[in-house]
Amino acid sequence: MKTSFTSTVSVQTSLRQAMAKAQSDLVKANTEVTTGVHADMGVALGGATSRNIDLTRDVQRIEAQQTTNSVAKQRLDSSEESLKRLGDLSQKVLDSLAALTSSTSTLGDARATISNALDAFTDIANTSVTGEYLFSGTNTDVKPLASFSASGSPFKAAVDAELNNYLSTNGIAAAKDMTPTQMQTFLDDLQSKFNGTTPLTDPPHTGLGGQDFWSTFVSDASSTNMTTRISATEVVATSTTANTPGFRNFVFASVVGSQFLSDDMPENVRTVISNSATSAIGKAISGINDQRSDIGLSSQRVKEADDSLAAQKTIIETHLNDLQGVDAYEASTRVTSLQALLEAAYTLTSRIQKLSLVNFL
Structure with missing residues (x-):
């Protein structure tokens, strides 16, 4: 039978890396819960990113015209x-x-x-x-x-x-x-x-x-x-x-x-x-x-133009929501899971840091 040794430093390093990734994922998940859209459009949409940019620009143009x-x-x-x-x-x-x-x-x-x-x-x-x-x-x-x-x-x-x-x-x-x-x-x-x-x-x-x-x-x-x-x-x-x-x-x-x-x-x-x-x-x-x-x-022509712009904006925003929107329930569940993971990592790290040979002498 052979005994393997694992240092507390290596364990702490692994935990630190896991915690950093979890924290980063938590920030993104919180952003998605708050905004209702993907935190990183490029990663989430891939080749559809350009379509998202075009639609967003159209919405901004309509809003400027409405102003x-x-x-x-x-x-x-x-x-x-x-x-x-x-x-x-x-x-x-x-x-x-x-x-x-x-x-x-x-x-x-x-x-x-x-x-x-x-x-x-x-x-x-x-x-x-x-x-x-x-x-x-x-x-x-x-x-x-x-x-x-x-x-x-x-x-x-x-x-x-x-x-x-x-x-x-x-x-x-x-x-x-x-x-x-x-x-x-x-x-x-x-x-x-x-x-x-x-x-x-x-x-x-x-x-x-x-x-x-x-x-x-x-x-x-x-x-x-x-x-x-x-x-x-x-x-x-x-x-x-x-x-x-x-x-x-x-x-x-x-x-x-x-x-x-x-x-x-x-x-x-x-x-x-x-x-x-x-x-x-x-x-x-x-x-x-x-x-x-x-x-x-x-005045009547301006009103009709505003009605048309509002309809266009609604259609475009519907497409945008389908493209960049996230499942709010899924994102909220992900936030809860990441928070639980971080709490566990903090607890384990605290316990590892308390390990000392002095306690066994």
């Missing part, structure tokens, strides 16, 4: 709400013009209502969301509309210059001395300048002859709308601009109503002013409603 769409949706929703408020202000101006009578109190109330509506319209038109102005077109960092009522307003000074030039050219002492025909001619010319069909002249605008009244004195907005890619194949307009006919006509009607419907104007001249303002505000309401419709259509 972009959420920003576009926020801009569209804010624009739609602002346009609704602008439409309400337009209706308020129309109601004030329709209710005009020859009484001084009614004229004063109408002028105040229209002037306040113009200030409110300007404030709403200058609304910004996440640092971008809604109605500036592609000039998102620029406030679109200038204030007419602000102290020293170049916009108001330009309108006054147009009036004074017309009066002096035609030998009229004051606006209250204009005939209905003269007032109609002046307002038609002023409206054509607001709408961009007639350029500025020099005089009265020194050095600005041939330029556009609206873009020179009223608006810093771009006439080009913001666009956003909402899917691989779709690009939609996700803003509108203050340079549209709806905005121009509202501002013209409000300026005319607040500035020229004065008490000292003859009634027949006031009728011309009221009719001109009423016609313009009607066009403003129609134009703003058209803008709301366009924004609404874009």
